[in-house]
Amino acid sequence: MKKILVLHTGGTIAMQENEETGGVTTGDSNPVQQWNTLVSEDYDIVSDDFLQLPSPHITPSHMLKLFHHMNERLQDTKAEGVVITHGTDTLEETAYLLDLLHTMELPVVLTGAMRSSDEVGSDGPHNFITAVRTAASEKAKGMGVLIVMNDEIHTAKNATKTHASNVATFQSPQYGPIGLITKREIFFHHQPLQREHFHAEKMDKKVLLIKTYAGLEGDVFQHLISQPLDGVVIEALGQGNVPPALMEPVQSLIDHRIPVVLVTRCFSGVVQDIYSYQGGGRTLKEAGVIFTNGLNGPKARLKLMAALENHLSRETLRKCFERY
Ligand code: ASP
Numbered sequence: 001m002k003k004i005l006v007l008h009t010g011g012t013i014a015m016q017e018n019e020e021t022g023g024v025t026t027g028d029s030n031p032v033q034q035w036n037t038l039v040s041e042d043y044d045i046v047s048d049d050f051l052q053l054p055s056p057h058i059t060p061s062h063m064l065k066l067f068h069h070m071n072e073r074l075q076d077t078k079a080e081g082v083v084i085t086h087g088t089d090t091l092e093e094t095a096y097l098l099d100l101l102h103t104m105e106l107p108v109v110l111t112g113a114m115r116s117s118d119e120v121g122s123d124g125p126h127n128f129i130t131a132v133r134t135a136a137s138e139k140a141k142g143m144g145v146l147i148v149m150n151d152e153i154h155t156a157k158n159a160t161k162t163h164a165s166n167v168a169t170f171q172s173p174q175y176g177p178i179g180l181i182t183k184r185e186i187f188f189h190h191q192p193l194q195r196e197h198f199h200a201e202k203m204d205k206k207v208l209l210i211k212t213y214a215g216l217e218g219d220v221f222q223h224l225i226s227q228p229l230d231g232v233v234i235e236a237l238g239q240g241n242v243p244p245a246l247m248e249p250v251q252s253l254i255d256h257r258i259p260v261v262l263v264t265r266c267f268s269g270v271v272q273d274i275y276s277y278q279g280g281g282r283t284l285k286e287a288g289v290i291f292t293n294g295l296n297g298p299k300a301r302l303k304l305m306a307a308l309e310n311h312l313s314r315e316t317l318r319k320c321f322e323r324y
Contacts, residue, residue: 002136004039005079006047007070008032009062009094011055011087013113013124024116026052031117032085035125039132046077055087055094055112060203060305063097070098074106081107081135085128088112088161088169091147095156096299099145100198100306107140110156111148114167123150123167130181137186143178144195153179155192160296174268175294196320198306205230205308209301211265212237218245225249231259231304234289235297240264240271240281247279247287254288257314261290261321263300270294292321 008014014030017023030052036045050069051062070082086094095110102108111131113124131148134140145156149170158172172178179188206229210221214237225232232253236242240262242250253260262284264271270293273285285291292300300321307317 001042001044002081003044003046003077003079004081004083004132004135005070005073005077006036006045006083006085006132007050007066007073008047008085009051009055009058009066009087010053011085011089011091011112012116013085013087013111013127014052015054015116016118017116026054032124032128035128038125038129043132043136045132046073046079048073053087055090058087058090058094060097060302063094064101064200064203066094067098067101070108081132081137081140082109083128083131083135084108084110085131086110086112088114088149090298092156092160092170093298093302095145095147095159096295097203097302097306099156100196100303101200102145103197105142107135107137107143108145109135109140109148110145114165114169134179134181134186139179139186139188143188144192146178148181151181152177153181153186153188157192157294157299198303198310200306200309202309203302203305205305207231207233207301207304207308209233209235209297211235211297212242212246214243216243216246218249221246222249225253229253229258230308231261233261233263233297233301233304235265236262236271236281236284237265239269239274240284240291241275242279242284244278247283250284250289251287259290259304259308259314259317260288261292261300261304263292263295263297265297290318290321 115122158175163169178190273282276282
């Protein structure tokens with residue numbers, strides 16, 4: 001019987017609705033602990049209540065602590081797979097940072113729920129069972145950190161929460177899921193081409209994420225970047241363009257050796273140095289902005305925070321963002 005390590009961090013999957021107030025929050029005990037019996041005939045489950053937080057309270061430092069805790073527990077339990085339960089709001093961020101840090105082949109699967117544990121049609125127990133089955137699957141080895149929700153398997157890098165309340169919320173725009181789960185089987189139909197890793201002792205670099213919009217003014221941007229900063233990620237318009245007023249402050253950041261990473265604010269597609277008007281992708285590239293693809297803004301921010309812990313040269317930093 002395979003041993004699976006289950007680490008709980010909180011989120012709706014571990015919450016209940018208060019009958020009097022109607023508010024959904026954590027109770028005295030974690031209901032997910034009771035679900036071990038749902039899988040105990042087939043798997044040897046070792047579980048820890050590592051955190052009990054709504055996921056908007058999770059920080060990159062919590063994510064790093066979770067990674068260290070997971071490795072310590074893997075050493076003493078000798079588990080062959082890991083399931084992490086997590087609130088869905090920031091689940092993709094924790095999954096992605098773990099993916100950057102986790103170098104082993106051993107499967108790590110994150111799951112959550114859109115409906116609290118006592119709600120009719122709660123998706124928690126089912127997601128928990130399918131996550132355990134995936135973490136125990138030989139086929140999941142070497143696939144990187146995975147997200148299992150609603151009978152689909154997604155990579156941490158590509159998946160994003162696309163709906164505020166629907167149980168089919170996690171999707172991988174442009175890429176699709178890499179596998180699916182049925183009553184009897186776990187199927188993988190894609191495999192990540194490359195994986196990349198960083199070592200991080202801390203996750204406290206100050207990196208801002210700024211979304212662009214029509215009419216974003218230079219002084220608003222200047223105000224946002226006026227405190228001490230280690231890096232900036234910009235969610236640009238379309239194929240990688242920003243309002244013209246941003247050119248000057250962006251250039252000044254780069255002149256002060258603060259890396260500026262560009263992703264698109266679009267749901268799909270890539271940033272490229274196409275347009276040569278003021279603020280166009282070509283002018284940004286010439287100014288020294290780093291373009292990156294396949295990541296949304298929050299994930300590019302985590303990657304920049306992790307990369308900055310490795311004291312890379314400007315050129316190496318650029319390459320590690322531009323090669324994917
Ligand atoms: N707000 C909740 C959280 O992320 C949502 C969820 O778990 O689905 O903790």
